Amino acid sequence: MKGRVREEGWLKWVPGFDPLPSPPLKGEGVTAFFLAKLALGSAELLGARTDEARGTQAALQVELASLRVPRSLSTMTADAQPPMDTTSLPQSDAPAVAAGRWTTLGLGMFGALLCYLAHPPIGWSWLAWIGPAAWFYVARLPAMPGKRPYRALWLAGTCYWMATVQWIRLPHELNIFGLFLLAGYLGAYLPLIVGLSRVAMFRLGVPLWLAAPIAWTGLEWIRARLMTGFLMASLAHTQIRFTPIIQIADILGEYGVTFLIVMVASAIAEAAYRISEPRGSSPRSPRSPGRMLAAIAPAILAFIAAYAYGQFQITKQSYTSPEAKTATVALIQSDMLADWKGTPERDEAVMVQMAELSRQAVSENEQVGLIVWPETMFRRTYHHSNDGYRPPQELLTQSVAEMFGGTAAYLGQLTRELNVPVLVGLDRVYWAPRAKDAPQTDERNFPFTYEQFNSSAAYDRAGTLVGTYDKMHLLPFGEYIPFVRWLPFLRHYSPITGGAQPGVGATAIEIDGVVYSPNICYETVLPHLIRRQVAELAVAGKTPDVLVNLTNDAWYWGSSELDMHLASGVFRAVEMRTPLVVSANRGLSAHVDHLGRVVAATERDVPAALVATVTLPPRTTAYPSPFAAWGDWFALACLVCCMVLAIIGWRDRRKKRPVQRE
Numbered sequence: 001m002k003g004r005v006r007e008e009g010w011l012k013w014v015p016g017f018d019p020l021p022s023p024p025l026k027g028e029g030v031t032a033f034f035l036a037k038l039a040l041g042s043a044e045l046l047g048a049r050t051d052e053a054r055g056t057q058a059a060l061q062v063e064l065a066s067l068r069v070p071r072s073l074s075t076m077t078a079d080a081q082p083p084m085d086t087t088s089l090p091q092s093d094a095p096a097v098a099a100g101r102w103t104t105l106g107l108g109m110f111g112a113l114l115c116y117l118a119h120p121p122i123g124w125s126w127l128a129w130i131g132p133a134a135w136f137y138v139a140r141l142p143a144m145p146g147k148r149p150y151r152a153l154w155l156a157g158t159c160y161w162m163a164t165v166q167w168i169r170l171p172h173e174l175n176i177f178g179l180f181l182l183a184g185y186l187g188a189y190l191p192l193i194v195g196l197s198r199v200a201m202f203r204l205g206v207p208l209w210l211a212a213p214i215a216w217t218g219l220e221w222i223r224a225r226l227m228t229g230f231l232m233a234s235l236a237h238t239q240i241r242f243t244p245i246i247q248i249a250d251i252l253g254e255y256g257v258t259f260l261i262v263m264v265a266s267a268i269a270e271a272a273y274r275i276s277e278p279r280g281s282s283p284r285s286p287r288s289p290g291r292m293l294a295a296i297a298p299a300i301l302a303f304i305a306a307y308a309y310g311q312f313q314i315t316k317q318s319y320t321s322p323e324a325k326t327a328t329v330a331l332i333q334s335d336m337l338a339d340w341k342g343t344p345e346r347d348e349a350v351m352v353q354m355a356e357l358s359r360q361a362v363s364e365n366e367q368v369g370l371i372v373w374p375e376t377m378f379r380r381t382y383h384h385s386n387d388g389y390r391p392p393q394e395l396l397t398q399s400v401a402e403m404f405g406g407t408a409a410y411l412g413q414l415t416r417e418l419n420v421p422v423l424v425g426l427d428r429v430y431w432a433p434r435a436k437d438a439p440q441t442d443e444r445n446f447p448f449t450y451e452q453f454n455s456s457a458a459y460d461r462a463g464t465l466v467g468t469y470d471k472m473h474l475l476p477f478g479e480y481i482p483f484v485r486w487l488p489f490l491r492h493y494s495p496i497t498g499g500a501q502p503g504v505g506a507t508a509i510e511i512d513g514v515v516y517s518p519n520i521c522y523e524t525v526l527p528h529l530i531r532r533q534v535a536e537l538a539v540a541g542k543t544p545d546v547l548v549n550l551t552n553d554a555w556y557w558g559s560s561e562l563d564m565h566l567a568s569g570v571f572r573a574v575e576m577r578t579p580l581v582v583s584a585n586r587g588l589s590a591h592v593d594h595l596g597r598v599v600a601a602t603e604r605d606v607p608a609a610l611v612a613t614v615t616l617p618p619r620t621t622a623y624p625s626p627f628a629a630w631g632d633w634f635a636l637a638c639l640v641c642c643m644v645l646a647i648i649g650w651r652d653r654r655k656k657r658p659v660q661r662e
Contacts, residue, residue: 104138104149108156108190111135116163118238120563128238129264136212136269139194140201150191158187164233167559171338185227189219196642199649209298212266213259218642220258221635228476229526235261237567244310246574246596250625253527254571255635260306267299314595317577317617325616327514327546330361330371330420331583331591333608338554347379353607354378355414361609362418368611369512371418372583375425375454375521375552382407382457385431391448412463421460421511423518425550428455428468451501456518456550458509466511470503471520473529506533508542514616517544521551524569524580531631534576538622545616547572547580554586558604562588570596577625579614
C-alpha cells in the first residue's frame with residue numbers, strides 16, 4: 001500500500017547496538033538507527049570518563065587527545081575548580097569539563113533513544129522511568145560540558161520528536177515540512193526543562209527529584225495549549241497498561257503521572273551523579289548511604305503512594321454486581337482509505353459497507369442500544385437552516401429538496417429498519433440569508449451565507465434528530481487554513497479548499513436514559529477540552545455516562561499514531577471516571593472502562609463491528625471526579641513555579657551572578 005509504514009521487524013538489531021552495516025531501513029526505523037548510533041557514541045564517551053574517574057592515566061590521555069580538553073583543567077580537583085554560572089540560559093562561555101564537549105549531545109541522544117523506545121511502535125514502557133535520567137544527569141552537573149550544551153539538548157530533543165511522531169508526514173507530502181517544524185518546536189522544551197531545573201537546584205537549593213518534575217509538568221501544560229496544543233506521546237501515555245499507577249489522574253490529570261515518572265527518573269540521575277563523585281568516609285559524602293537514600297527516598301515513597309492509591313481505586317470502583325447499569329454500543333469500523341479527493345462511487349460504497357456492518361452488529365446482539373459510525377463516514381452532508389430558509393435553486397448544483405432532506409431520509413430509513421438509534425460523523429452546513437449590512441466575502445456576492453462544521457448527529461429509532469455536536473478543536477491545514485485572511489496564497493498550497501468553523505460547546509445526547517457526550521478526532525488528546533465539556537454538562541445537570549469519540553485515523557496508514565491516540569483516550573476515561581468508546585475509520589476502535597482498562601479493541605485497517613457492553617459508574621455527585629471539578633490545578637501550580645524560576649534565571653543572567661557548587 002503506497003505511503004504505508006511497516007513498523008514490525010526492523011528493531012531486531014537495536015538491543016545490541018550492532019556497529020556493523022545494517023539492512024536498509026525506512027520510516028520510523030531510520031531515525032531509530034540514527035539515535036542508536038549516537039547513543040553508542042555516548043556510551044563510549046561515558047566509558048572514557050569512568051576510566052578517568054578511576055585514575056587510569058592512559059585513558060585520560062586518550063580522552064584529552066580526542067576531546068582537546070586542557071590538561072590543567074581536566075586534572076583539577078572538584079574543590080579547586082572555580083565557581084561556575086549555572087543559570088538556565090545558554091552557557092556559551094561555560095568552561096569545558098573532563099567529560100568532553102560531546103557528552104551533553106551523547107547523553108541527550110541516549111536519553112532520546114530510550115524515551116523513543118518507550119513509546120509505540122516498540123512500547124517498552126519501563127524505559128520511560130529510566131530514559132529521562134540521561135537528560136537530568138546533564139542537568140545535575142555543576143557545569144554542563146561543551147560550549148553550547150543547550151543547543152545540543154535541543155538537537156537531541158528534536159531528533160527524539162522526529163522519531164516519535166514521524167507519522168505527522170503521512171497525510172500529505174507537504175506535511176514533511178510540518179514534521180520538521182513541529183519537531184524543532186517540541187525539541188525546545190528539553191533545554192528549557194533542563195535550564196529551569198538548574199536554576200531551582202543551584203540558585204534555590206531545590207533537590208533534583210523535585211526541580212525536574214516541576215519544570216517538566218509546568219512546561220507540559222504549555223505544550224497542551226500553545227499552537228493549538230500537542231500532547232501526543234506524553235511520558236504518561238507509556239503507562240496505560242500499568243493500571244494502578246494511572247489512577248492518580250482522576251485528581252492530578254495525566255500531568256500527575258508524568259510528574260511521577262520524571263520524579264523517579266531524576267532520582268535515578270541524582271543517584272548516578274552521587275555514585276560518580278569521589279568516595280569519602282564522611283557522613284556528608286555524596287556517596288554515603290544516608291545521602292544516597294535521601295536522594296532516592298522521596299521518589300520511592302511517591303511511587304508507593306501512587307500505586308497504593310491506584311489499587312484502592314481499582315478495588316473501590318470495580319462494579320461487577322449484576323445490578324450494575326450497562327449500555328450496549330456497537331462501534332462500526334470501516335476500512336475506507338484516506339484521500340483528499342473522494343468520488344461519489346467510493347462514498348456510496350462506504351455507506352453500503354457501514355450499513356451492512358450495522359445490520360450485522362444488531363443481528364448478533366439484540367441488546368445494542370446505540371450504533372456509532374466514525375468521523376465523517378456518513379458521506380452525505382447534513383444541510384439545515386433556521387426558520388425554513390432555503391437558498392435560491394438557480395444558484396445551486398443540487399436540488400434544494402435533496403440537499404435538505406436526503407440525510408434525514410436515509411438515516412430515518414436506517415434507524416427504523418434496525419430499530420436502534422445511530423450516532424454518525426458527518427459534515428454539517430448551516431445556511432442563512434445574508435444580512436444587508438454583512439461584508440461581502442465572495443466575489444459572486446451570493447444572497448446567503450453558509451458555515452461548515454465537522455459534526456456528529458444522533459437519530460432515534462423513529463428517525464428523528466435528537467442532537468448534534470460540532471467539533472470544537474479544529475486541526476490547522478486539515479480543517480482550516482490558519483492566517484489565510486492575511487496570507488491568501490496559502491490556499492494554493494493547502495489540500496483543503498474551504499474551512500470549517502469550530503463548535504461552541506458540549507452536547508449531551510440522551511438515549512434510553514443513558515447520557516452520551518460525543519467528541520471528534522483529536523479532541524481526546526487535550527485533557528482541558530474534555531474536562532471543560534464534562535464540567536459544562538455537569539453544571540447543566542447532564543453529567544455524561546459515556547464519552548464517545550468518533551475519529552478517522554486512516555490518514556496515518558496504520559502507524560503508531562493510532563496507538564498514541566488511543567492512549568490519550570485512556571487518560572480521558574480515568575480523569576473523568578467515565579467509560580470511553582471509540583469508533584474509528586481503519587482503527588483503532590475500542591472500549592475503555594472508567595479505570596482506563598482497554599476492555600476490547602479492533603485490529604487496524606480492517607472493517608469491523610465491535611459490540612461493547614459498557615458498565616456505567618453510579619453517580620453520587622455532579623462532577624464524576626476531582627479532576628473534572630478542579631481541572632488542571634496541579635499543572636498550573638507547577639507552571640507558576642516555572643515562571644518564578646524563569647524570572648530568577650533571567651535576572652541572574654543579566655547580573656552574571658555566579659552560583660557556588662556543592
